[in-house]
Amino acid sequence: MKQVVLSEADIARFESDGFLRLPAALDDGEVSALLAGIAKLQADGAANDDSRAWWREFHDGALTPQARESFDFRNVAMSELVFEDLVDAPRILVPITQILGPRIALLSSHAAVRAPVSDLTVEQLSRTRLGWHRDLGISSVEMAHPQPRLAVKAAIWLTPLTGSAQGAMRVVPGSHRLVGDLAFDELTNQPHGAIDMLADAGDIVLFEQRLWHTATPNILGQARVSLFYCYGYRWLRPQDYGEVEPARLAGMSPVRKQLFGAKTTVMGHHLPTSEDVPLAAGLAEWEGERS
Numbered sequence: 001m002k003q004v005v006l007s008e009a010d011i012a013r014f015e016s017d018g019f020l021r022l023p024a025a026l027d028d029g030e031v032s033a034l035l036a037g038i039a040k041l042q043a044d045g046a047a048n049d050d051s052r053a054w055w056r057e058f059h060d061g062a063l064t065p066q067a068r069e070s071f072d073f074r075n076v077a078m079s080e081l082v083f084e085d086l087v088d089a090p091r092i093l094v095p096i097t098q099i100l101g102p103r104i105a106l107l108s109s110h111a112a113v114r115a116p117v118s119d120l121t122v123e124q125l126s127r128t129r130l131g132w133h134r135d136l137g138i139s140s141v142e143m144a145h146p147q148p149r150l151a152v153k154a155a156i157w158l159t160p161l162t163g164s165a166q167g168a169m170r171v172v173p174g175s176h177r178l179v180g181d182l183a184f185d186e187l188t189n190q191p192h193g194a195i196d197m198l199a200d201a202g203d204i205v206l207f208e209q210r211l212w213h214t215a216t217p218n219i220l221g222q223a224r225v226s227l228f229y230c231y232g233y234r235w236l237r238p239q240d241y242g243e244v245e246p247a248r249l250a251g252m253s254p255v256r257k258q259l260f261g262a263k264t265t266v267m268g269h270h271l272p273t274s275e276d277v278p279l280a281a282g283l284a285e286w287e288g289e290r291s
């Protein structure tokens with residue numbers, strides 16, 4: 001069985017870099033099933049990402065070349081079973097729970113297809129100011145520094161990223177610990193220390209919400225296909241879904257119910273009982289396996 005419990009060295013690496021690659025976390029069959037699920041959403045014309053309206057407002061009406069060519073589908077976990085099943089897949093949930101603890105919920109789930117753009121050269125791309133951000137919307141603008149870790153996202157790569165200009169996520173390792181703003185190199189318009197996160201299909205990269213990162217335009221090769229599942233403390237609000245219908249929750253396992261925000265008392269998001277967080281028992285077991 002695939003190793004899913006993070007070692008102390010893995011956790012130390014995550015603490016230091018703000019991200020951690022889990023190579024070959026999904027097998028070929030799982031990758032194909034997820035690709036087919038996303039292709040179906042695309043064929044149905046299902047793009048529904050409201051955050052584009054926000055980006056437009058924020059950037060004076062402009063959309064980056066990448067955003068123009070991208071397909072984004074929010075709350076994918078509630079759309080088809082193949083995506084719902086990923087919410088509590090051990091190779092994502094065990095590491096996330098080790099990092100954040102058991103009192104968490106799913107905050108968002110997102111399918112993103114970045115088709116190649118034709119109106120940008122590699123040379124132009126190397127000097128373009130991209131959409132650098134920390135995650136969780138306006139939280140990083142509003143919170144005082146130093147900011148706390150609130151959430152961890154799993155980037156699930158379904159197509160390979162073997163080099164630059166293929167739409168890899170660009171990150172600044174260690175920038176989750178940065179106090180204040182990112183420093184940009186004036187010549188290249190890139191932040192100092194930025195790297196492209198390359199990956200094979202089936203890799204998962206965990207990164208925390210404070211890590212400065214950006215999408216980069218895909219100029220070369222095939223469309224880049226990925227999923228992003230974000231988990232955070234259960235006292236935060238989900239980003240792309242509201243209350244889940246009781247009838248839908250009723251059919252879920254206790255852990256899945258927890259992740260979709262179920263609670264047994266009115267105060268259960270802020271003051272959870274043990275019934276509200278069955279993940280706590282799971283974490284004790286996984287930690288036992290590690291020692």
Ligand SMILES: O=C(O)CCC(=O)C(=O)O
Nearest residue numbers: 112168169214215216228
């Ligand atoms: O699609 C990408 O490469 C970046 C996605 C991203 O920035 C995010 O999920 O916060």
